[in-house]
Amino acid sequence: MDYRDCPIDEIETKETAQEISCFHCGLPCQAGDPHIEGKYFCCNGCKTVYELLSKNDLCSYYNLESQPGATPDIEDSNARFGYLDDAKIRSQLLDFSENDLSKVTFSIQNIHCSSCIYLLENLFKFDIGVKNSRVNFLKKEISITYSEEDISLRGLVEFLTSIAYEPEITLDSLSNKKSEQDTNRLKIEIGVVGFVFGNVMLLSLPEYLLPAGEQLSPGINRFFDFLKLFLALPVIFYGARRYFSSAYNGLKRGFVNMDVPISLGILALFLTSVYEILSRTGAGYMDSLSGFVFFLLIGRVFQQRTYHSLAFERDYKSYFPISVMKITGESELSIPVNNLSIGDKILIKQGELIPVDSVLMKGSSRIDYSFVTGESDAVAKEVGDVIYAGGRHIGPAIELEVIKEVSQGYLASLWENDAFNEDPEADLSSKADKIAKNFTIIVIVLAITAGLFWLSVDLEKAILSFTSVLIVACPCALALSAPFTFGTIVRVMSRNGFFLKNTHLVEKLTTVRAIVFDKTGTLTKAGQTALEYVGTTLSIDEESLVRSLVRQSTHPLSVKLYSALKEPVTEEISDFVSEPGRGIAGKIGNHYVRVGSNDWVELPDQNEFTKTDVNGSKVWISVDGDVKGYYLVSSEYRRGLQEEFANLRSNFSLYLLSGDNRKDLTILEPMFNSNANLYFKQSPHDKLNQIEHIKQSENVMMIGDGLNDSGALAAADVGVVVSEDITGFAPASDAILKAD
Numbered sequence: 001m002d003y004r005d006c007p008i009d010e011i012e013t014k015e016t017a018q019e020i021s022c023f024h025c026g027l028p029c030q031a032g033d034p035h036i037e038g039k040y041f042c043c044n045g046c047k048t049v050y051e052l053l054s055k056n057d058l059c060s061y062y063n064l065e066s067q068p069g070a071t072p073d074i075e076d077s078n079a080r081f082g083y084l085d086d087a088k089i090r091s092q093l094l095d096f097s098e099n100d101l102s103k104v105t106f107s108i109q110n111i112h113c114s115s116c117i118y119l120l121e122n123l124f125k126f127d128i129g130v131k132n133s134r135v136n137f138l139k140k141e142i143s144i145t146y147s148e149e150d151i152s153l154r155g156l157v158e159f160l161t162s163i164a165y166e167p168e169i170t171l172d173s174l175s176n177k178k179s180e181q182d183t184n185r186l187k188i189e190i191g192v193v194g195f196v197f198g199n200v201m202l203l204s205l206p207e208y209l210l211p212a213g214e215q216l217s218p219g220i221n222r223f224f225d226f227l228k229l230f231l232a233l234p235v236i237f238y239g240a241r242r243y244f245s246s247a248y249n250g251l252k253r254g255f256v257n258m259d260v261p262i263s264l265g266i267l268a269l270f271l272t273s274v275y276e277i278l279s280r281t282g283a284g285y286m287d288s289l290s291g292f293v294f295f296l297l298i299g300r301v302f303q304q305r306t307y308h309s310l311a312f313e314r315d316y317k318s319y320f321p322i323s324v325m326k327i328t329g330e331s332e333l334s335i336p337v338n339n340l341s342i343g344d345k346i347l348i349k350q351g352e353l354i355p356v357d358s359v360l361m362k363g364s365s366r367i368d369y370s371f372v373t374g375e376s377d378a379v380a381k382e383v384g385d386v387i388y389a390g391g392r393h394i395g396p397a398i399e400l401e402v403i404k405e406v407s408q409g410y411l412a413s414l415w416e417n418d419a420f421n422e423d424p425e426a427d428l429s430s431k432a433d434k435i436a437k438n439f440t441i442i443v444i445v446l447a448i449t450a451g452l453f454w455l456s457v458d459l460e461k462a463i464l465s466f467t468s469v470l471i472v473a474c475p476c477a478l479a480l481s482a483p484f485t486f487g488t489i490v491r492v493m494s495r496n497g498f499f500l501k502n503t504h505l506v507e508k509l510t511t512v513r514a515i516v517f518d519k520t521g522t523l524t525k526a527g528q529t530a531l532e533y534v535g536t537t538l539s540i541d542e543e544s545l546v547r548s549l550v551r552q553s554t555h556p557l558s559v560k561l562y563s564a565l566k567e568p569v570t571e572e573i574s575d576f577v578s579e580p581g582r583g584i585a586g587k588i589g590n591h592y593v594r595v596g597s598n599d600w601v602e603l604p605d606q607n608e609f610t611k612t613d614v615n616g617s618k619v620w621i622s623v624d625g626d627v628k629g630y631y632l633v634s635s636e637y638r639r640g641l642q643e644e645f646a647n648l649r650s651n652f653s654l655y656l657l658s659g660d661n662r663k664d665l666t667i668l669e670p671m672f673n674s675n676a677n678l679y680f681k682q683s684p685h686d687k688l689n690q691i692e693h694i695k696q697s698e699n700v701m702m703i704g705d706g707l708n709d710s711g712a713l714a715a716a717d718v719g720v721v722v723s724e725d726i727t728g729f730a731p732a733s734d735a736i737l738k739a740d
Helices: 008-013 015-019 044-055 087-093 114-120 153-162 174-203 205-209 218-239 241-252 259-279 286-313 408-414 431-455 459-472 476-495 504-509 540-550 556-564 641-649 662-672 684-695 710-715
Strands: 094-098 101-107 130-136 141-147 323-328 331-336 345-348 358-362 365-368 379-381 392-394 398-402 498-500 514-517 524-535 573-579 583-588 591-596 617-623 626-637 653-657 700-704 718-723 735-738
Touching: 044 153, 087 094, 101 153, 114 130, 174 205, 174 218, 174 286, 218 241, 218 259, 218 286, 241 259, 259 286, 259 431, 259 459, 431 459, 476 498, 476 504, 504 718, 514 684, 524 556, 540 556, 540 583, 540 591, 540 617, 556 617, 556 626, 641 653, 641 662, 653 662, 653 684, 684 700, 684 710, 700 710, 710 718
Parallel strands: 514 653, 514 700, 700 718, 718 735
Antiparallel strands: 094 101, 101 141, 130 141, 323 331, 323 345, 345 398, 358 398, 365 379, 365 392, 498 735, 524 626, 573 583, 583 591, 591 617, 617 626
8 A cells, every 4th residue: 555545544543654755756755744635745846846736737747657756946046046136147047038028048957757748838827927847858948938927037947946946057058168177088088998998808808818717726727807997997887877867766656767877787697707806706897898888989979970960960050051131331241150250230021030138220010029039919110129030020121230140049949939849749769769668668577587597597797698698788889779760861961952940850750641733933933033024014103112112021032023123212111011922012112002912903904914824823913002014023943853753753742832823734734634733813821721621631841932832831741842042931840942
């Protein structure tokens, strides 16, 4: 019977009360310790946390893991965290702060299981001003967006500490510092164990080289055996301690990790060797022991290099050839974002991401910070206001002055924002982790079985069998296989211009059975098109109005028009409107201009424009309600499409979702080999619905240009953005494919 089910008074009278475990953290309890509702706690801190969880209906925390908590530190936090009230320190710790909304990322080493994730991602239920919180389990980090009006940074840290999740705060780059320290510590461990391994092997040479039955004098043998035992002590107590610690922490939390059989094998080898040396029944296995630990540490170095190289491959500058328009005098030049310097002036168009912390110099804007905070309410900005990196600009083009160097790691992390993940509750364990866990349990059972089988015959053989199974079947290779395999695949793909958001997509890509293509900017080249004007001749002033308006947009057709027209632009634009899939409009001076589809400019049914049966996209122009005509943009399709589609047709269902009309049907039909899956005049909403419909029967990958396809990209099982140099950041995507 579990003592936690006993009446309180009965528990207190039992002599074995000291064996009761704390319901919250699992530490031993004594008779008279705090208790509530038949549950014992080792201290008032654990009892307080339980009451807090119970009050907020979060006791599912205890259903996910048994005794999942850690003992909270109840030391007075007034002295410990008072420094967080300092504005300078606060600004260094915060990732983002706008109005009363702030975002901070903490490293919390007490994160160890699914219960921790459950609790930390439900902080908002405590009603303490937390808007949302997301846990990165592998890095043991939590990102929290909170309201400054409801809780201060200091108050947030104090609350986390009170529930035993004290943040590890440092003003320098904690992750890089810890990684560097761990790497240096590992190098020292390898040096020490390698020194022992070499010397123990040297002392063991007589055992290998002398003929059977011969040995050195008993005195020398005895001296060598004790010297090997002495040399093996730092291997056990220094070189192997990380494996013992990991195994102990895992068992303490109620699960078996891969370091458990490794630790058992090391201990078995060491204890067997000590027994043989002290009893003079053998020379022991100190050479095998030191070699085993040495190669384990070498494997740990390889694992670190695998993860670190993967992180390097996934750096922001590797993902995107993202560029920004830099203003130099009267000209505008597209340059890579990472080439920006403090003081540079940049042009940001409608819908583009702010790449660096900047000051608004010209125009007005509304900034959508949902990529950073998860909150979708746009913030109004005027000249002189600071705009943080990661915000998306809503409105006509604006000019900014850079005030901080680009933070590549920060921008890369935006792509992983859970606001764009279809399943934020995705399983933390990969297939390899689950296999490794089961594999470890099987190995332990086999080792025990082998040991018990030989125990009745020969104790030495029993021990040897037990240790041999643990060592030979060591699962460390299995632990390395997943990051090495997936990391290598991701690196090979990135070197060939295909950048995956994370390694889990490698497995996900194998399940895709349908591929859906956008047309403009995806199958066609955005920068290589022919342009022809049809309609009433535009005056110089009207061409200037059109160029000024399309300057605000990043759509490939707007970019093409802006490049083709040469008239000077007017920067003052009001009442700017952008309708994805339809067009843009705005008031320039005393004129109202619309550029886009025929329904966007309100083209009458009876009109003078009869040239309709042509290949190309029509960009209609309307000035002050008068439809002037259209620019016919003849698209050039990318090379090799015919051959590529011929290969894809044999393995996948192919679809086309285009916002244009059927004018290119004669070109596209041979590629898809059927017009049954060719859909034209698709709005962004139509594309989203089509993806949802296809997903009912098969897993689908959507390939688009990221401009009007965000909904469809997010809805697909895998969303791929085709990126030109001018194409902006696309957080809705799972992967980015270089257009060239």
